[in-house]
Amino acid sequence: MRRTLIALAALGLLAAGFAQTQLRVFIGGQQRPDVIGPLLEQFNAANPDIVASFEVGGATSDVQQQYLNTVLTSRSGDLDIFLIDVVRPAQYAASGWAEPLNQFFPSEAAMMTYLEDFLPGPIEANLIDGTLYALPAFTDAQFLYYRSDLLEKYGFEPPTTWDELKMMALTIQQQEGDPNLQGFNYQGFQGEGTICTFLQVLWSAGGNWVDDAGNITLTTPEARRTMAWYDDTLASGITVQNIAEMSTDLSRQQFQAGNVAFMLNWGYAWAHFQGSSPQETVVAGKVGVAPLPAFEGFDSATCIGGWQWAINPFSSNKAAAWRLLEYLASPETQRVLAVQASNIPARQSLYADPDVLAAAPHFGAFYDVIIDARSRPVTPFYNDVSQAIRFPMNAFFARQLTAEEALREMQQGVEEALDF
């Protein structure tokens, strides 16, 4: 009798297990599993027929991508939804690694209406030839961080041109008389940040890496002007000579230790400066954020960053995955991510949201920068293009290549990467 009961109970459990759809979400260690976990539990409570759980792997864009490379090359359906960097959707679309999302909308028009609330930059990255491959989870951009206390002391407003920035940095360095004080800090190491270091200044000189006809334009006067500016930062002494080893987080730490007057960096640095950081901060309350400067007569420009939710095309639960995706991209979820994880919202409506602004007042100031953020090269060969630009750039910062040699290598490298 007792045995029969146990068997029946086991059967019942099994049946319940079959009735529920299991969904697996992949995120990186940098994307706050502590915040994503409760969000999924909330979703499970509201959707009794689905059990969503998550898996964490890697803590940088490169490493997360390496893991997904393995999963997707083997056409595994173990993961249903994953988070990908804003530079990846074009490659995912080409490789057939992201499920087209158009099918989940009643019509094209309905899809476009749904997308209206999102920022234009991330949508541009995810919408390829009219097909939607992912939905933005949150966004990011590079900002000009400055020491508001130092600017105030010398009566400066945040600079709008690169020349102004140089003048202010030199003045501050001379007046302060501190040999450890860097005027201007940016990323010159051999990683992903350095392609933004190059492109942002190139854009702010009116140039681009490619022209409308698709020709690579990296040996133009605008590109030379970009390199001349970086040469000048080193020659004038506003930037340290070891900029070739300056990684994104090293930059952030130097600013946080009070050693930098101006710095280019991503949105995450802000929370660190305010005290939410493993390192001590001496700049809390002394930091300002502004759009990047430009050359006289040109518009400021910044690199877009951020992460996107995509559905695995090899998943066998796509309909359920879409319900979860809608939830993850919803204003409610993005609000929680903004308030609890300081993730910059990808939905425009949240920049006026009282809860968000109460938790992160600086997002108001971020909006003007973010709305104009531009994409890094959108191509299935992004990794090759990125290497072709940042390797010579890093060699240039290491004084291994002259400006002219570096540009020639970039031109040749990008042409080769796109010649397939």
Add this chain to the structure above:
Amino acid sequence: MAFAPEQTYRSPGFWRRLRSGNLTEAQLGFMLLAPAALVLALVMLWPILQVLWQSLHFERLNLPARGRPFIGLEHYRRMLWGTDMMWDLQHLLGWRLLGLAALVAVVWAGARGFLTRTTAIAGAIVIVLVAGLAMGFHPSPDGRWGDARFWNAFSITLLITVASVVGSFLIGLPLALLANVPSRWRWLVRIALLIPWAMPRVLVGVMFAWLFNSTNGVVNDVLRRLGVEGPLWLARAESAVWATNITIVWATSAFVGLILLAGLQSIDDSLYEAAMVDGASPWQRFWCITLPLLRPSIAVALIFRTLTAIQTYDIPYAMTRGGPGRTLETLGIYVANTTNSLNLGYAAALSVALFGMSLAVTVLYLRWIYADD
């Protein structure tokens, strides 16, 4: 009873012996090894063959429409010769070919006995070093010689191999001798031997990147206190090569030291006592007893050290990601970068090149070890 002619006696076959539980010792040995051999074949031999096969195919995951056509040796041609210099004699007379020819000559002379083994090995090392330096560790501005990036990776891998193997041997041997001296502080030396060996390589790389940081690092701070302005270690190509090799030597000398220590302890003390009675100086004892008897241990240490050095990935990646530029992009890092660019066919060909280098070194060492047998 007549003797049975020898040829009519037939030992029972393997299967019959197996059934009757009557295997010879050798057969039993093979039987017991079979499962392990099968597993090894599955997890090692099969992937190696698969990579070889893949290297003969075009396969780029960001160009799925092209499929996976068979392209023969195209990847190797691109890697070694490139597209337009196949028949260009002027280029064939470049440094690489000269170096390779000299290397082949020295190895051949060594094998034939025209040169002593030691001279041949020393000669080969010198040739490899000179050729590596002549080829440069700088990405060639004109990529006419095959894949310039491959040759850059090849030469930096060679340099790291030679410098770090020699370096770790020169540091590891005195460490082992020190750890073998009976003293109250021996445990301290032995712990010092174990710590670098037990540390994960990536951690070592990150740690030394901090030490070598040119503005905030300990190394330059010490130099500054001594009144010397230190170099911009990882931010300049030449000093980054030094810093990386120093780090690798630090991390790997301990391994060499441990193996040599085990070798030292197996040397019989009575040999030294006899030598002392005969009035041999400490230097003579070291040169005539320690070193010859240590040779098997030295060979083992050098083989393992060289193989791991050829496959170097972790420390240069953690320190500079293979930078500045491509200065420290070893073959291992190049393979990883190519894989991440989803060009699996070419990455497979590069892996085969890496595998070939390891194989060549292993064969050379094995010949050296078995030369006296």
